[in-house]
Amino acid sequence: MPAQLSEADRLGLETAYLEAKRGYEEGGIPIGSCLVHHGESGKPKVLGKGCNMRVQKESATLHGEISALENTGRLKAGVYRGSTIYTTLSPCIMCTGAILLYRFPRVVIGENRNYVGGEELLKKNGVEVVVVDDERCKELMERFIREKPEIWYEDIGEETPK
Amino acid sequence: MPAQLSEADRLGLETAYLEAKRGYEEGGIPIGSCLVHHGESGKPKVLGKGCNMRVQKESATLHGEISALENTGRLKAGVYRGSTIYTTLSPCIMCTGAILLYRFPRVVIGENRNYVGGEELLKKNGVEVVVVDDERCKELMERFIREKPEIWYEDIGEETPK
Numbered sequence: 560m561p562a563q564l565s566e567a568d569r570l571g572l573e574t575a576y577l578e579a580k581r582g583y584e585e586g587g588i589p590i591g592s593c594l595v596h597h598g599e600s601g602k603p604k605v606l607g608k609g610c611n612m613r614v615q616k617e618s619a620t621l622h623g624e625i626s627a628l629e630n631t632g633r634l635k636a637g638v639y640r641g642s643t644i645y646t647t648l649s650p651c652i653m654c655t656g657a658i659l660l661y662r663f664p665r666v667v668i669g670e671n672r673n674y675v676g677g678e679e680l681l682k683k684n685g686v687e688v689v690v691v692d693d694e695r696c697k698e699l700m701e702r703f704i705r706e707k708p709e710i711w712y713e714d715i716g717e718e719t720p721k
Numbered sequence: 722m723p724a725q726l727s728e729a730d731r732l733g734l735e736t737a738y739l740e741a742k743r744g745y746e747e748g749g750i751p752i753g754s755c756l757v758h759h760g761e762s763g764k765p766k767v768l769g770k771g772c773n774m775r776v777q778k779e780s781a782t783l784h785g786e787i788s789a790l791e792n793t794g795r796l797k798a799g800v801y802r803g804s805t806i807y808t809t810l811s812p813c814i815m816c817t818g819a820i821l822l823y824r825f826p827r828v829v830i831g832e833n834r835n836y837v838g839g840e841e842l843l844k845k846n847g848v849e850v851v852v853v854d855d856e857r858c859k860e861l862m863e864r865f866i867r868e869k870p871e872i873w874y875e876d877i878g879e880e881t882p883k
């Protein structure tokens with residue numbers, strides 16, 4: 560059952576999904592992410608966004624979340640701590656580590672049916688984890704894994720199953 | 722007491738140190754890293770190397786290890802699993818996550834006096850962790866933290882101590 564989403568969460572998840580979709584249209588792995596800061600006024604603001612760039616940039620590290628962090632650029636510690644990070648797919652252990660490094664208090668995940676990453680480690684470290692179970696995120700990722708399994712498994716450091 | 726280093730380890734640590742030194746000379750954070758593959762012949766080969774690029778590229782994600790992984794480019798899962806990653810400083814939780822994602826069996830760390838990252842998590846996941854306690858790595862890092870503390874604390878997601 561999809562979670563009830565706030566205005567900020569709808570903005571964040573939609574932004575992440577559109578990044579994933581753009582990545583897919585570029586021939587890449589459709590995982591998107593963004594950072595949303597909760598300003599003093601309470602008005603949410605997208606600080607930056609990005610999608611997985613393994614294919615487009617021949618990158619071994621630009622997962623969706625890393626890409627969003629990189630595109631956002633340098634921030635002071637306090638800004639991350641006042642933000643939520645959105646990602647269309649459950650974050651792998653590298654991206655989980657990035658979330659912990661910058662001490663985001665909250666992560667919103669589009670879906671974790673196609674992959675489960677470091678959710679338990681996030682929770683153990685006090686990060687609030689919300690899984691939306693979003694149909695569009697699920698379908699797009701499932702389609703990519705079916706179409707290009709070898710690229711997907713490379714992205715998570717696994718051999719493609721026989 | 723410095724560990725006894727094999728030929729491959731001397732090659733890897735020296736390569737990582739020279740990356741850190743280059744980073745320092747560029748005005749950046751002096752943390753370097755490289756990947757060394759243990760070929761079938763037993764002859765070690767540097768697959769790629771890099772240094773922290775926060776200052777040079779205004780990057781929030783190119784820590785030394787991420788930079789080395791990125792410069793190395795896309796690899797199949799098996800190549801990482803036959804390699805050692807070298808880093809001049811104990812890897813933060815993001816870089817720890819990257820090491821776990823790609824299942825490196827072994828990490829060689831120049832020093833962990835200036836910072837202790839995810840060493841325990843690596844060990845808990847079966848990664849061999851070797852800390853060399855290298856004087857040159859320690860001195861270079863200690864010098865940078867003294868000279869530009871605000872950049873160092875930004876790099877680890879912390880406020881600069883008063």
Ligand SMILES: [Ca+2]
Pocket residue numbers: 616617618619791792794
């Ligand atoms: Ca590249």
Ligand SMILES: [Ca+2]
Pocket residue numbers: 629630632778779780781
């Ligand atoms: Ca940048």
Ligand SMILES: [Zn+2]
Pocket residue numbers: 622623624650651652653654655
């Ligand atoms: Zn990831």
Ligand SMILES: [Zn+2]
Pocket residue numbers: 784785786812813814815816817
């Ligand atoms: Zn790091």
